Amino acid sequence: MATYKKRGYKPKTKQEKEEVVEENSTTAEVFNTLDEGASKAEDWVVTNQKYIIGLILVVAVAALGYLGYKKFVAEPKAKEAMNEMYTAKKFFDDAVSGISRDSLYTMSLNGGEGKFGMLDIISEYSGTPAANLANYYAGMSYLNLKDYKNAITFLGNFSSEDKMLSSVSKGAIGDAFVQLEQPEDALGYYEKAFKASENELTTPMYLMKAARVAIDLNQNQKALDYLNRIKTEFSKSTEATKADVLIGKAEASL
Structure with missing residues (x-):
């Protein structure tokens, strides 16, 4: 068990003297090692x-x-x-x-x-x-x-921190895929388009386009979700006035 020795304490027995010598030796060795390390670094x-x-x-x-x-x-x-x-x-x-x-x-x-x-x-x-x-x-x-393939290529190379411009460029890629008769790709880009920017102009437009393509792909529940969102969140939009007809078509196909 280690014992605390007061300052000025003098060893009395031979064992205590040996302990002090050993302690001093160990301390000196530590400092010598540190000095050697510092010297090597220098x-x-x-x-x-x-x-x-x-x-x-x-x-x-x-x-x-x-x-x-x-x-x-x-x-x-x-x-x-x-x-x-x-x-x-x-x-x-x-x-x-x-x-x-x-x-x-x-x-x-x-x-x-x-x-x-x-x-x-x-x-x-x-x-x-x-x-x-x-x-x-x-x-x-x-x-x-x-020239829809080149349209997709160049619009795909465009990026913008402007949310509206980003939305329009993605929507335009969706339009190109529709013309190339690739509805799955078109739907994906319309979804990216309305997610890129929420506003009264492009959001209901691309929700409507996504809903139309979803109906063509027989994804009627998805189409209903998008159409109902138009009616609920963008009731004053042009797309809202056209939503009821498509809602009836989607519901009939469920």
Whole structure:
């Protein structure tokens, strides 16, 4: 059993003296081990200091390089890409307005008046926000030109933190799959579309589209769930006025 010894305590017996000598020896050994470890660490640092300094310099240069690239390369490139996309977007906007639609959608894709089209922006400015947005415009152009496979490809390459735009792009992929007579895929994308953004415009629209496809797939209970949600949550929408007919059709098929 260990006993507590007061400061200044002097061993009296031979056994106590031996214990003190052993304790002092053990303590000295511990400190010697620590000193040796510290010495070895210092030696390692001295021996490898040029490598350590090199590693620090590599990390510092990489950080500065990234900041420099972002400021002097990435940001100017992104700005240039948006400027180059202006004419292609104008062609797209004019096509949406109904003026020579097919030719304008084609010009939006391939360019015109000596300016880049959306496909050029995607190729020349890969990785920029403009190239990402160009995927959306290209996909929608192909959808309107009835090139549904390319529509799916380019819309699939588009991503956005804007919930409304994300919803519309997924819904458009659903539309393309409907035209390709792939209803299961269409239903999946319509469901993604109404889940991406809840609002009075796109949510009831894609719920209705999903319900119609679900009825065609004989998934009538799912169709009823979507139609009843339209009537309950979006009662003022255009889709709500059409829901009763489809509800009757779905219920009759259960």
